[in-house]
Amino acid sequence: MQRPYNFSAGPATMPAEVLAQAAAEMLDWPDAQGHRSGMGVMEMSHRGKEFLSIYEAAEADIRELLAVPAHFKILFMQGGGLAENAIVPMNLSRLRAPEGSKGSADFVVTGSWSEKSSKEAARYCETQVAASAKADGFTSIPAPSTWKLNEQASYVHVCTNETINGVEFHALPDLKALGSDAALVIDFSSHVASRTVDWSKVGLAFGGAQKNLGPAGLTMVVVREDLLGFAQSICPSAFDYKTVADNQSMYNTPPTYSIYMAGLVFQWLKRQGGIAAMEARNIAKAELLYSALDSSALFYNKVHKDCRSRMNVPFFLRDESRNQAFLDGAKAAGLLQLKGHKSVGGMRASIYNAMPIEGVQALVDYMRAFEKNQA
């Protein structure tokens, strides 16, 4: 069965193979040797050997895929990216703070998500906007050399892929080279596993699963061990990274089914050739779509070429009165969920790992036909 291509920004399209495997295992999960458990995954104790094997395989697979070094912990949490906007400052703001102070954090504001993060963190510590691209409508990334970093900051927060604005960091900033001893915190929710990560530059990375890893309900946090143990006293125990790490993400019941599904996605990624192979495909998909936009008289994208997102491509029709016709025709052509975010307008095509290049080609073909039909 050929399903329609789904361009949702999240929760987003999943590999059909993964959904089919989950369906086949829904009533009776078999282990790797094919032994039937007699239970579905969501019916298993999180402390039983069956679920533990699922958990450990998922963790090992994503560690291998993302080449996460041994001195980083991988945590499977809940609350999504938005909860991390509070959990991160509660855990890290005191890293480099004088005794008795809540400490401070710097924010590089490159779109809606980093702006949200900076506002939420201000409830838990001192914050400062070190650089902002708001004045140009979030279509660029301020050069790191221009960032006004606070020498005392415990960490610098960057959203490395702005899902709504379609702006992506194609290289991580090197805080050390900028003269800063702060830890780099990256929100990689919407491009995790789409490209390799230079962990030498990162202190902590977090991402909700529902863009590129699996279903909603799971948040993955990758944190360098030396950043653990600084939580403010108001931090809920279930959100203290050290507590979570010390208990193998099972201080409380983890989102077991979402972890299982993400684990199936990790196995699928390995079958695809791993992250470097996915990255090459993602580059090809993005080039196909952006070159169609750049050569069109009707459609356009506003983001500077050096920071265009490979995952989320916002675009506009020069004749906005044709928006609804475009969306209706797209749906009829089997191209779903292309409407842009309400704060930006226009269209947005999210082309995560699970979107094959054939889906992007189908979108480009449809756009060309739509443009031609009204010329």
Ligand SMILES: *Cc1c(COP(=O)(O)O)cnc(C)c1O
């Ligand atoms: C989706 C998203 C979030 C928010 O995730 P929730 O799970 O809804 O809390 C945060 N940051 C980025 C970059 C996102 O794309």
